[in-house]
Amino acid sequence: MAKYDGSVIGVGEFLMYMKVTLLLLWLKVFLFLPGWPQVGHSQRLGPPEVGNTHWQRHEASRWFSYKLYFGGQRHVVHIKVKKNFLSKNLPVFTYTDKGVLLEDQPFVQDDCYYRGWWTHKYFLEVGVVVDHSLYLYHKSNDTLVQKEVFLVLNGVSDLMKALDLEVLFKGMEIWTKESLIAVENIASALGNFCKWKQKGFQKRVPHDVAHIFLKKNYGIILGLGYVGTVCLLPYSCGVETLPTDNTFLSSYIVTHEMGHNLGMAHDDPKICKCGAAKCILFPYVASTTKFSNCSFGYYWNLGKRRHCLFTSPGPQALLRETRCGNSVLEEGEECDCGSLQTCQSDPCCQLNCTLTVGISCAFGLCCLNCLFRPSGTICRKVENECDLPEWCNGTSHQCPEDVYLQDGTSCTGGGYCYEKRCNDRNEQCREIFGKEAKDANVSCYRAMNTRGDRFGNCGITATSYVKCSMSDSLCGRIQCENVKEIPLMKDHTTLHWTKFNNDTCWGTDYHLGIRTPDIGDVKDGTKCGPTDVCIQRRCVSFSTVPRSCSPQLCSLRGVCNNRQHCHFNSEWDPPNCQKKGRGGSVDSGPPPAPKTEEKVAKRSLLPHLPIPILFPLLCLLLFLLFFMIPKKNDKAEEPVPPKN
Incomplete structure (x- = not known):
């Protein structure tokens, strides 16, 4: 047991039966599905087939199905790939022969994308230190060490999914020169590691928990971790020895110890159930992937009091794979038509993510049939009375950024436009x-x-x-x-x-x-008094809403947009409304030219009529002229004599 802030912190240990334990883990490597192949002997007679499912039409980038043929049978594996797994620019720290700390950001093959938003989702940021003993086991090969750590934490992420907990790998440090703490005894290794990480590691790799992976024989003990210490930086740590190359076993051990950090005590088989004979927090190694009802109870009780678990990593903090052919336009690409099949039906974009020769564009609201839409074509219509339209400029595939009425502009019902x-x-x-x-x-x-x-x-x-x-x-x-x-x-x-x-x-x-x-x-902008509006849950004076544009600045001929520029009607030109023109603003793109006068349109209508319509009209005109013009009589009418 250890003391912390006057309260007792338990140390959870993970044991194994010496006689059998390792063979209990039968190769349940299946659903970890890592980016690197498993270490071991296997034979595959043919490439896996990528199958289509009825839901792939809607979320093709999130779900995959693979048909595998082995053992004389067909096996179908459904995969939902992840996002929140690897930190962007993931740092790996190593030491030179002279003990100088080096930082590297290696290339990481990333097959992990975002699963979706989940109610009550928690986020666990993990830092890892690799002891010198494990580094030597991998023949001093940094790449092999990184590979094993990625595989292990990928498995941890899958096991933690049942808790609605997203595991985010923040970074690792590899002790390439020597072990920086004493690791001969696992209990002292835990305490030494927790003290060591406070000296700089938690600044280099910010984390909620940090664990050290070793290659040591501690008898029947496979790991130790303080109980309920997640987010408490002095004690948010654990230590695991990885006894074999079995990825599932290693992931299982790490998950068990992180479970202790998350407040879980060992399961009492009499009262703790999970639908299997043994659960993850069973004191000894068990071939299971399930947490017990007791573990869930401990976890939820602690989770609501550990605020670091509420913090969601922003999209900018996550690793995204950049490659041509993923249907996402990325830096250095002119277009991205996706797979070979989809590119064959795309006349605008080529397989190498460049535009076809002679083509102006491949996508965008102002792109039609691989060409820019004409200037003045509307590309974003007005959505409501607080919105403003945008038009194409004729030289870009992109529609101008959305603009709308300035916050505080009056609208229906005595309200105000806001956002x-x-x-x-x-x-x-x-x-x-x-x-x-x-x-x-x-x-x-x-x-x-x-x-x-x-x-x-x-x-x-x-x-x-x-x-x-x-x-x-x-x-x-x-x-x-x-x-x-x-x-x-x-x-x-x-x-x-x-x-x-x-x-x-x-x-x-x-x-x-x-x-x-x-x-x-x-909603912000809602009236809460004659001259007051709600802003960030407070009722404030309308005068506090920042506005540097006014109708007077627009010569009373237009309105102000959210960029504090004047947007004019169709008779005046921006920016100052001093001359006749098309209207719009400097942000909206050029509106279409005013329509020609009606008499000009009528006069020019006939020459542009198609021949099939023009010929019947001419016949009808001749017919009317023939019957409507009065004919002369053969004989002149005799004058009527005057009456007497």
Whole structure:
């Protein structure tokens, strides 16, 4: 046992039965599916076939099916590739013969892409140190060491998936010259490693947990890890010895010890169940891939108190494979038509990710049939009353960036445009609860949003809900009334119905851990007083909304866009509206030229009519002329004599 901050920290150890244990792991290497092949003897009689499934049409870049033929049978393996596994620019630290620390960022074959957003998802950032003993086992070959670490952590990532925990590998250090701590005893190795990593490793490789991999014989003990210490940097560590080349065994050992870091104690077989004979936190090695109900309980109890697990790595922190043929336009490519099959049907782009000779473009809103659309062609129509149109300029395949009305511009219902939305409480209620719903009485806002719970608040911190002050209560969660229908909501969404005096209040919840957009928060830009609007859950004066453009600056002939530039109607030219023109703004692209006068259009219509239409018209005209012109009589009419 070890002491930390006056509380007792348990040390979990992982044991093995000397007589049999290693053979229990039968080669369940299957679903780790690494980027490098397994070490071992195998024979494959033919290349695997890539199969198509009915769902591949929708998510072809995420799912694959492989048909493998061996043992006289066909086997189909379905694979959903990952994203959140390897850190971008993953550092590997080594030492020279003179003990100088070197940093390298090696090329890593990446077959791991993002699985999708998950409710209550946690993220575990892992740093790894490779002891000198394991480095020597791989014949002092950095590449082989890196390969094993990637394989092992890939397996850990798969085993942790059941916890809805995403494992992100942040970096590793290889002790290429010598072991930098004493590792003869596993218990002292754990303590020594935890002290050592605080001296610089946790700055070089920021992490939630750090583990050291060794190649030592510690008898029946395969690993040690402090219990419940994830995010507590002085003790968020573990040590594992990797006894064989069996990747599954190594991943299993590391998962077991990281489970201790995540708060899991050893399973009691009498009360801890997982649907198998033994579970991952069983004290001895077991051939299983499942966590027990006890492990889940320990994990969830600790997870909600360890805020580092809530932090999602941004897309810029993740490794992305860059290559021609992945249907993604990347740096150095003019286009990317994808596979050989798709490129054969693409007349604009070639297999080497360059444009076909004589072609202007291969994609984009302003590209049609491999050519730029003419100047003035609309490429992005107006979405709502707070939006503005954009047009092609005739020299680029890209549509100009989306522009819209300046924040604070008045819109329907007495509201204001903000971030391209006309924010109106009645409209928001209708979007959630149907066309009959409307904004509730102010008493609902005051009663609900000052509670500071998931049904009424002015925001969420890492651990709690923020109560609204009375002055900000209209900027918390939307409250509605006159609800005639219960809408179909997404998972993990709860509706509430409350009555205060004679006022009925309807709303939705939003709680910690949800990653989906919140439909029930009062949107920024919504009115909360005669001259006030909601900004970041606070009711502030309208004058605080930054605006450097005004209708007067646009000579009252246009409106201001979100870039603080004037957007004019079709009679005036930007930027200052001083001369007649087409309209638009410096950001929108050139609008189409004004239409020609109607009389010119009529006069020029006939020459452009097709022959099949022109000939019948001429015949009809001659026919009418023939019968409508009065004919002369053969004899002149005799004059009528005057009456007497």
